[in-house]
Amino acid sequence: MIPESIDARLAAVVGERQLFVGDGIDARYRSNRRGQIISAPGFLVRPGSAEEVSAVLRLARELRISVTTQGGRTNTVGADVPEKGAIIISLERMTAIEDLDPLSMTLTIQAGATLQLAQETAEAAGLFLPLDLGSRGSATVGGVISTNAGGLRAIRWGLARDMVLGLEAVLADGTIVRGLKKTLKDNAGYDWKHLMIGSEGTLGIVTRATLRLRPIPKSTMTALLALADFDAVMRLLRELDVDLGGQLSSFEVMWNDFYRYVTVANRAKRPAPMAEDHPFYVLVEAMGGDPEGDPERFKTVLMAAIDRGLVRDAVIAQSGRERNDLWAVREDLLEPMTALLPAFGFDVSVALSEMARAAALVTDRLRAKFPDARIYTYGHAGDGNLHFVVSVGKGGADTEHQVDEAVYGGIRQIGGSISAEHGIGALKRDWLSYSRSEGEIRLMTMIKASLDPDNILNPGKVLKLESEAA
Numbered sequence: 001m002i003p004e005s006i007d008a009r010l011a012a013v014v015g016e017r018q019l020f021v022g023d024g025i026d027a028r029y030r031s032n033r034r035g036q037i038i039s040a041p042g043f044l045v046r047p048g049s050a051e052e053v054s055a056v057l058r059l060a061r062e063l064r065i066s067v068t069t070q071g072g073r074t075n076t077v078g079a080d081v082p083e084k085g086a087i088i089i090s091l092e093r094m095t096a097i098e099d100l101d102p103l104s105m106t107l108t109i110q111a112g113a114t115l116q117l118a119q120e121t122a123e124a125a126g127l128f129l130p131l132d133l134g135s136r137g138s139a140t141v142g143g144v145i146s147t148n149a150g151g152l153r154a155i156r157w158g159l160a161r162d163m164v165l166g167l168e169a170v171l172a173d174g175t176i177v178r179g180l181k182k183t184l185k186d187n188a189g190y191d192w193k194h195l196m197i198g199s200e201g202t203l204g205i206v207t208r209a210t211l212r213l214r215p216i217p218k219s220t221m222t223a224l225l226a227l228a229d230f231d232a233v234m235r236l237l238r239e240l241d242v243d244l245g246g247q248l249s250s251f252e253v254m255w256n257d258f259y260r261y262v263t264v265a266n267r268a269k270r271p272a273p274m275a276e277d278h279p280f281y282v283l284v285e286a287m288g289g290d291p292e293g294d295p296e297r298f299k300t301v302l303m304a305a306i307d308r309g310l311v312r313d314a315v316i317a318q319s320g321r322e323r324n325d326l327w328a329v330r331e332d333l334l335e336p337m338t339a340l341l342p343a344f345g346f347d348v349s350v351a352l353s354e355m356a357r358a359a360a361l362v363t364d365r366l367r368a369k370f371p372d373a374r375i376y377t378y379g380h381a382g383d384g385n386l387h388f389v390v391s392v393g394k395g396g397a398d399t400e401h402q403v404d405e406a407v408y409g410g411i412r413q414i415g416g417s418i419s420a421e422h423g424i425g426a427l428k429r430d431w432l433s434y435s436r437s438e439g440e441i442r443l444m445t446m447i448k449a450s451l452d453p454d455n456i457l458n459p460g461k462v463l464k465l466e467s468e469a470a
């Protein structure tokens with residue numbers, strides 16, 4: 001008997017129309033977002049259910065072919081790029097909204113649905129999914145869960161992890177683990193879902209999730225503020241936290257270099273909302289339940305901060321359009337950042353008390369190696385999360401390594417994390433030991449070995465295993 005081909009066996013699981021082989025796989029599935037890593041996967045399957053995902057994994061394990069899961073492919077660290085010859089499981093067909101429970105305030109949705117669809121589904125029911133990030137229109141529910149995305153409102157509502165009540169995931173051996181609970185409290189044994197959340201496709205494949213929703217805020221107040229130094233930024237954070245009565249939901253900081261560069265680059269599209277010569281800018285948003293009183297209080301609190309000299313200038317959005325224009329300063333980065341290529345992006349975190357020192361140290365270390373480096377600094381100040389975009393005029397692996405060393409060496413010195421919210425993926429794997437102890441990495445390796453002994457799930461990501469060639 002002639003053994004059945006892999007193609008035929010995969011087609012038997014997902015159907016011929018949902019299988020693509022070799023060169024028949026569209027280019028967009030083969031590389032990471034910026035095209036730094038390009039791969040030659042063997043197969044792309046687009047399953048329609050957890051059962052199909054399970055059958056594909058059983059086959060992959062039997063044949064010893066690795067699997068990389070893809071959602072919206074907005075990952076910044078190459079966690080969504082398959083190995084040569086691997087099977088890509090794209091969840092893009094699994095987009096169904098399965099249950100919206102207004103009383104429990106939960107949304108159960110398939111992993112391939114976009115974050116935006118989840119947000120809009122909640123809103124249509126008068127509810128609110130607080131997780132929000134620039135790539136909301138393409139990033140998927142499964143993707144934000146498996147990277148434990150943070151984004152723009154983590155200061156108030158936490159990261160993706162904090163919004164997942166229940167999960168369905170498929171393990172490397174094909175076991176479908178169903179735990180779509182709607183309860184906030186569930187201490188019945190190990191909370192296994194947290195192993196899947198943030199594991200970047202290396203421990204299991206998330207197929208459905210039950211998300212925690214909140215009542216939809218009735219007021220949204222947005223302002224751009226200018227400040228003289230980072231001390232003032234931190235003092236403002238503390239004061240707004242208290243003075244806005246818990247309504248502070250975003251606190252995004254931009255160093256002058258970032259603000260100036262982005263507003264000048266986007267000037268043809270929209271004028272800068274404020275002069276470009278302030279050392280720091282903070283985009284503040286608050287959300288509350290009193291559409292009459294909240295904006296008044298917001299204004300009063302900000303005016304008082306100006307009167308005390310803490311804030312040098314302020315623009316408060318008076319309409320939805322003005323709000324979008326203020327957010328665009330922080331979010332409309334595609335063209336300005338594309339103009340910098342080749343460039344390297346960073347996503348680190350340090351204690352709030354160390355943020356200013358970390359930014360200065362990283363800048364010094366970069367300039368020592370690359371005196372003409374262009375460095376743009378911004379981040380989610382309330383979370384200790386700094387982003388750097390660094391352009392040194394050339395790309396390539398050697399340059400990248402030197403730039404990485406300058407940044408991560410500084411973060412190691414300060415005791416921070418080399419990834420706040422984007423994950424480790426393929427691009428940061430070699431630096432994991434800069435912010436995780438030996439014991440931590442050993443524990444991670446033990447978890448990986450126990451859940452995926454054959455290293456089928458997204459190999460080459462997060463951890464460097466002994467079994468892999470040096």
Ligand code: LAC
Binds near residue numbers: 134151347387
């Ligand atoms: C941001 C992405 C880079 O905050 O995390 O814009």
Ligand code: ZN
Binds near residue numbers: 380421
């Ligand atoms: Zn970010």
